[in-house]
Amino acid sequence: MAVQYGGRTRNASGVVTLDTSVTALRSIYTTQVQGNGAWDQYFSIPQIKADSFVVVQSPTPNVASGVEAWWSPGQLHLRRAYSGRWIVKVLSYGDAPDATTKYGIRARSDNNLVQIDNVNKVMSVAGFGSFLLGYRGPRDYIFTGRGNFPVAITTTEEPYVFLRSDTGMMVCRYRVLGSPGAWTGFTVDAWFGGPFSNLLYTVHWMVGSSTPSSTDSDYGIRIRNESSERTFNSNDNLILLSGGAPSSDRFVRAGTPIETPTVYWSSFQMPWTGSVDDYFLASTLLPTFDDGLNVYDNPAGFLVGNRSVLQAYSGSYNSSTGAAGVNGRTVFAGRPMRPL
Incomplete structure (x- = not known):
């Protein structure tokens, strides 16, 4: 058996909640960029690594936007950013310290690195559910589904809503509900074009948040920053972000x-x-x-x-x-x- 290094935690039932030797956690670094009015714009962001995922969002929710994003190590390319301000979230496998990184944990096992600190946070499940969408029969359509978060998510930036289905699915018009600091849910519509015109499916959803829960336990790891705010709780159900879907091929x-x-x-x-x-x-x-x-x-x-x-x-x-x-x-x- 190969020698492993790192940390492992379990909950009261003996279930492993974190294993830094095998669990590849992407930590979240958040920043903002300001557009200069041009059609194509390039921004230097050293935290973008070769295997990073990058998310670009407007600070104003539910506004139609034409911004498109591409990235490469150290650089973000935006099209149609114009003169807007944009929130940029870089999700990487840790190892992105800077002058503000002061508190946290870093563990390395072979090529697997886990870093959680006061700057780079992780994503965990803050709620989940399911609803039906699509065609049930003649003149019987379910056009809109809604997911309600069990408690409001208190981040300033929008939460991360993920969708899947066990069958085919085609959806559009995502809208987040609530406001910064009090996100309460979302809605999404079925799309009935082409082969999806007579399709009925169940949409499964989960919402991710970078704010750890306040759940306490006799087991696990909790990390706080310099302001005593909790930045990590190993008892949360972490969301693993897959490298199976390319980050930059688009x-x-x-x-x-x-x-x-x-x-x-x-x-x-x-x-x-x-x-x-x-x-x-x-x-x-x-x-x-x-x-x-x-x-x-x-x-x-x-x-x-x-x-x-x-x-x-x-x-x-x-x-x-x-x-x-x-x-x-x-x-x-x-x-x-x-x-x-």
Whole structure:
């Protein structure tokens, strides 16, 4: 047996809640960038590593945005950022200390690194549930589903909402409910284009938060920062972010487009994990898209019987013009460390 280094915690039932030798935790570093009005803009962010995931969000919830994001080590590329201010969350496998990193834990076992501190936090499950969407029969449709968080999430930035289904699924018009410091839930709509027009499916959801729970136990690890605020609780159900879905390849033109009398929907796909147990991040993938001329739904989901790709569509009112070749929507796969 290979020598292992690190830490392991269990709960009162003996279930392992953290094992730094095998659990690859992505820690979250949050910053902001300010646009300068240009079409394409580049920002230096040293915390972006080769295996990082990057999430870009507007500080104003539920506003249609056309911003697209690509990244490479140390650099963020935004398109249509204009003069806006944007929240940037970098999710990496730790090892990103800076002058403000003072409290926490770092453990390394072979190539596996876990770092949790007062700057780099982790994501844990703050709520979960399910609802039906789609076609139940003639003139019987479920257009909108709603997820209610068990308690309000108190972060200033929007929470992370993940969706999956056991079958096919195509959804759009994600809307977060509540306000900064008091997020209470979300809604999402079914999309009925093409092969999804007669589909009924159950949407499973979970919401992730970087704020640890206040649950106390006689077992485990709790970390606080210099202000005595809790930054980690090993008794929480951590969300593991999968490297099986690429972080920087993004969506490319692939698959069969859908044409309606008014909109031409270009088809986009990106390689996926192959597992029905993996959720995709909905809160940055599904909001409505503003191309500067029109506002479109931004549907995405799963093809029936195929988890090798994540399917998405991008609309255009000009049926003779397809969408761009690479779509910079930020997305990644996640699953809970312990069953929900």
